[in-house]
Amino acid sequence: MATGRTHRPATRSRGIPEATVARLPLYLRALTALSERSVPTVSSEELAAAAGVNSAKLRKDFSYLGSYGTRGVGYDVEYLVYQISRELGLTQDWPVAIVGIGNLGAALANYGGFASRGFRVAALIDADPAMAGTPVAGIPVQHTDDLDRIISDNGVSIGVITTPPGAAQQVCDRLVAAGVTSILNFAPTVLSVPDGVDVRKVDLSIELQILAFHEQRKAGEEAAADGTAAPAADEPAPPVRATPTNRKGPEGDMPAVMPA
Amino acid sequence: MATGRTHRPATRSRGIPEATVARLPLYLRALTALSERSVPTVSSEELAAAAGVNSAKLRKDFSYLGSYGTRGVGYDVEYLVYQISRELGLTQDWPVAIVGIGNLGAALANYGGFASRGFRVAALIDADPAMAGTPVAGIPVQHTDDLDRIISDNGVSIGVITTPPGAAQQVCDRLVAAGVTSILNFAPTVLSVPDGVDVRKVDLSIELQILAFHEQRKAGEEAAADGTAAPAADEPAPPVRATPTNRKGPEGDMPAVMPA
DNA sequence: CTATCTTTGTGCACGCGTTCACAAAGACAT
DNA sequence: ATGTCTTTGTGAACGCGTGCACAAAGATAG
Numbered sequence: 001m002a003t004g005r006t007h008r009p010a011t012r013s014r015g016i017p018e019a020t021v022a023r024l025p026l027y028l029r030a031l032t033a034l035s036e037r038s039v040p041t042v043s044s045e046e047l048a049a050a051a052g053v054n055s056a057k058l059r060k061d062f063s064y065l066g067s068y069g070t071r072g073v074g075y076d077v078e079y080l081v082y083q084i085s086r087e088l089g090l091t092q093d094w095p096v097a098i099v100g101i102g103n104l105g106a107a108l109a110n111y112g113g114f115a116s117r118g119f120r121v122a123a124l125i126d127a128d129p130a131m132a133g134t135p136v137a138g139i140p141v142q143h144t145d146d147l148d149r150i151i152s153d154n155g156v157s158i159g160v161i162t163t164p165p166g167a168a169q170q171v172c173d174r175l176v177a178a179g180v181t182s183i184l185n186f187a188p189t190v191l192s193v194p195d196g197v198d199v200r201k202v203d204l205s206i207e208l209q210i211l212a213f214h215e216q217r218k219a220g221e222e223a224a225a226d227g228t229a230a231p232a233a234d235e236p237a238p239p240v241r242a243t244p245t246n247r248k249g250p251e252g253d254m255p256a257v258m259p260a
Numbered sequence: 261m262a263t264g265r266t267h268r269p270a271t272r273s274r275g276i277p278e279a280t281v282a283r284l285p286l287y288l289r290a291l292t293a294l295s296e297r298s299v300p301t302v303s304s305e306e307l308a309a310a311a312g313v314n315s316a317k318l319r320k321d322f323s324y325l326g327s328y329g330t331r332g333v334g335y336d337v338e339y340l341v342y343q344i345s346r347e348l349g350l351t352q353d354w355p356v357a358i359v360g361i362g363n364l365g366a367a368l369a370n371y372g373g374f375a376s377r378g379f380r381v382a383a384l385i386d387a388d389p390a391m392a393g394t395p396v397a398g399i400p401v402q403h404t405d406d407l408d409r410i411i412s413d414n415g416v417s418i419g420v421i422t423t424p425p426g427a428a429q430q431v432c433d434r435l436v437a438a439g440v441t442s443i444l445n446f447a448p449t450v451l452s453v454p455d456g457v458d459v460r461k462v463d464l465s466i467e468l469q470i471l472a473f474h475e476q477r478k479a480g481e482e483a484a485a486d487g488t489a490a491p492a493a494d495e496p497a498p499p500v501r502a503t504p505t506n507r508k509g510p511e512g513d514m515p516a517v518m519p520a
Numbered sequence: 521c522t523a524t525c526t527t528t529g530t531g532c533a534c535g536c537g538t539t540c541a542c543a544a545a546g547a548c549a550t
Numbered sequence: 551a552t553g554t555c556t557t558t559g560t561g562a563a564c565g566c567g568t569g570c571a572c573a574a575a576g577a578t579a580g
Contacts, residue, residue, distance in 0.1 A: 216349030
């Protein structure tokens with residue numbers, strides 16, 4: 001999953017822990033599903049199961065919002081949907097701009113989950129002049145030169161970056177200069193932003209690498225359980241240390257450096 | 261960011277904390293960039309800056325892998341690239357299957373970051389018979405009916421789900437039954453999997469909602485700093501409680517329920 | 521060989537997040 | 551009205567992650 005806000009060192013926003021905020025959308029989704037099935041009330045146990053979390057955690061999370069439950073009964077679904085929506089700021093309209101209309105940018109523009117919940121794709125921006133005017137998902141692509149004006153005119157405060165990594169920081173700087181204060185970054189780059197600007201990153205490559213780590217570990221454990229000798233790759237750090245004059249891996253030659 | 265592993269409750273894998281594992285890909289990326297510029301060594305301070313983290317944290321992270329640095333000098337870039345790659349399991353080939361070739365699935369198939377770093381798109385799978393045979397990113401799409409065989413034949417252990425939410429759990433079950441033990445889920449659904457299977461989720465909608473929360477909060481603080489009266493949406497929980505017979509928001513009528 | 525200087529590796533303390541376990545609160549039946 | 555039963559809300563304990571601050575290690579110069 002994409003993780004980690006940058007800057008603003010874990011300040012509790014209005015007393016609501018960051019971890020709780022990250023789970024509210026999950027609860028909201030489960031509650032919306034219940035609401036569509038016209039379920040009037042739900043217990044913490046049921047809702048927690050639907051959201052895939054511990055029921056105690058869910059109750060504690062809700063306790064930060066206020067006392068919205070009824071003991072012996074549970075939570076009123078409609079009321080809770082409204083309260084969480086309000087808390088997350090989804091009762092207002094959020095115009096969003098997507099910068100970098102390649103495969104991913106176009107896919108996001110077409111993504112249905114965007115339009116619902118108060119988020120509206122207000123503008124698509126790309127650096128390629130040939131794309132200017134071409135409609136993507138029914139919205140004409142505009143050129144980067146007009147970025148500043150586009151952001152201002154539409155009152156965009158949330159920007160989505162889907163550019164190649166090399167362009168990400170520059171685009172980010174321009175977005176921030178134009179007034180954007182929240183950025184969702186899909187480019188595999190560490191963005192640096194001034195205080196007061198929130199950045200969240202979604203990084204496919206990182207997610208896969210984390211999965212690979214656990215996958216390798218599972219394979220190693222399995223082999224150990226089979227009584228097979230553990231693979232060399234799973235052994236502790238080798239005694240041979242690399243020095244500037246001795247650059248070799250423990251098992252001989254160093255493999256070719258992998259591309260980014 | 262996509263966040264949160266499901267199941268397997270925070271077990272320290274071979275002594276390496278989960279939080280550290282999640283940062284290793286970040287370090288690896290920064291190190292690879294240095295390697296391409298032929299930088300021989302790097303200090304924890306420099307590398308930490310490039311990766312966007314605290315230098316003490318970076319040193320502690322590396323200490324879990326072993327003592328790979330040289331006091332007074334820093335870390336050997338090439339050696340560290342190799343060690344982290346090995347630790348993450350990137351020295352081997354990981355065939356990946358993408359299920360659900362819509363806008364997003366196609367975008368991922370075309371994504372360059374996939375191919376590098378040992379991950380290889382081994383198969384594209386979709387439920388639409390009309391798509392079968394159509395090449396996407398140079399790889400012919402295969403039908404869901406053959407999912408089991410495709411996974412087995414290619415030795416796929418990592419699956420990527422980019423289906424509509426309604427199909428995600430079913431696809432997940434089939435993947436797991438076929439032998440997949442790691443899943444990257446882009447569908448906005450809580451997947452339930454048996455023990456031993458890792459799930460990571462990437463959820464655009466959740467990321468946006470978290471950003472909206474902080475955005476709303478920033479707007480509220482700003483207004484308060486201006487001496488303006490705080491907006492009603494930012495005030496503490498209202499005294500009026502909703503009961504099954506009194507379903508109203510604190511400010512009057514309940515807004516229409518939002519779509520999922 | 522000794523002294524100095526740089527940078528790592530880590531002991532320690534602190535704070536956040538999670539979980540347990542239970543008292544309090546309300547619904548509901550009698 | 552009283553008692554029972556269900557479910558919430560939360561106090562308290564625990565564990566993980568973070569960051570400070572410093573001792574130990576090694577490089578480098580004289």
